[in-house]
Amino acid sequence: MTLVQLRHFVxxxxxxxxxxxxxxxFLTQPALTRSIQGLEDELGGRLFDRLGRRIALTPFGHEVLQRARRLVSDAEALKQTGKGLHAGxxxxxxxxxxxxxxxLLSTPLMLHMAEHHPKLQLQISRGNTGVLIDALREQLLDAVVVDVRSVRPSADLQIALTFELGAGFLVRPDHPLVQRGxxxxxxxxxxxxxxxxxxxxEVARLLIGRYGPQAxxxxxxxxxxxxxLSIVEVARHSHAIVLTADVAAQGLVRLDMTPPLDATARFGLVTLAQREEAPALRILREQLPTWVAGFGTPTVA
Incomplete structure (x- = not known):
């Protein structure tokens, strides 16, 4: 018995x-007849009474029809689910x-999913790079976006869509170090x-090389x-100085340093090299460059 035969029967x-x-x-009558006869032989009973050119379900046929409809419907739903999964x-x-x-990405990612893929379940996990890479290896995550400078090269990891953002010492606009000019x-x-x-x-070596051991x-x-966001919020309400990517510190300005820091934060999309990707990951791959391009440029005080 096949789903094709059950669909023919329905x-x-x-x-x-x-x-x-x-x-x-879109079948010939002989082909349909053979399909129904094969189904009847396998089920062990007649499904239809032949009444001239018309047919009528037998009592056994009525019983089979209810289950056949469910099976055909479930198969079609599974097919549509497969298409939806594959399309993300x-x-x-x-x-x-x-x-x-x-x-930077949590809000844009959730907004995009809410507006364009409302049936897709998005789960965002936050943590430091090491914890997230471990979760990726344990297949608890489909992908991570992390500081790739902190990721040790490994054959099981694949890094793509790397991007760099300007970084430096960030302070509130009325910070004493800004006001002195x-x-x-x-x-x-x-x-x-x-x-x-x-x-x-790598960043630690850059700081020490630029400013000495004190850095x-x-x-x-x-x-x-x-x-x-927590350390940025602290800097907004105090004279604390934040070392981070400029675009992650809305409301703060980059402190003009001598010598200049000229640093960048380098992030990337990391996946498992030997694992088939979740279909929905293509959405993140497609949107990430657009979001990064929209982060804008820093303000330097």
């Missing part, structure tokens, strides 16, 4: 005649976002609390938190 029962059913199914229109997308990507030194910065998310070794984040950073 259509024939609805049409009430082989001629009409054959036309509806339904199903689930599980994305991990580290600190700055979370601050000249470039700040690291000693000036260290007179205030310095806030940051965990920084990669080692282990010593320089006094307020450390995985959530970029």
């Amino acid at each position: 259509v024939l029962a609805e049409q009430g005649a082989f001629v009409q059913a054959s036309k509806a199914l 229109l339904i199903g689930t997308l599980r994305v991990g976002l580290s600190s700055a990507p979370g601050a 000249r470039a700040a030194t690291l000693d000036d910065v260290l007179a205030y609390p310095v806030a940051s998310t965990p920084l990669s070794d 080692n984040p282990d010593d320089m950073v006094t307020l450390r938190c995985d959530e970029t």
Whole structure:
């Protein structure tokens, strides 16, 4: 017994005649007859009484018809589900976002899904890069957007869509170091609390190379938190200085430094190299460049 035979049976029962059913199914009458006879042989009973050119369901046929309709309907629903999943229109997308990507992408991603893919379930997980990479490897996440400088090269990881954003020391516009009207030194910065998310070794080397051992984040950073929005909020309401990507610190301005920092934050989309991607991940791949392009340029004080 096949779903094709069951569909032939359902259509024939609805049409009430082989001629009409054959036309509806785009089959010849002999082919439809063979299909129904094969189904009857396998089920062990007649499904129709032949009444001249017309047919009528037998009592056994009535019983089979109810189940056949459910099976055919379920099969069609499964087919549509498969198409929807493949197109990324339904199903689930599980994305991990580290600190700055979370601050920048969480809202645009949720808004896009709400407006364009309301049937798709989006799950956003936040955390530091190491935790999110572990969750990706355990297949608890479909993809992560993280600081790729903090990701150790590995054959099982695939990094794509990398993008760089200007970064520096960010302060509120009325900060004392801004008001005095000249470039700040690291000693000036260290007179205030310095806030940051965990920084990669590469960024630490850049800071030390530019400003000396005092710029080692282990010593320089006094307020450390995985959530970029939290440290930015602290800087908005105090004289704390935040070291982060400019676009993640709305309402703050970049502090003019001597020598200039000229740093960037480098983020990327990380997936498992040997795993088939979730169909809905294409949405993130398509939209991410647009969102990044719309972040704009920083204000320098």
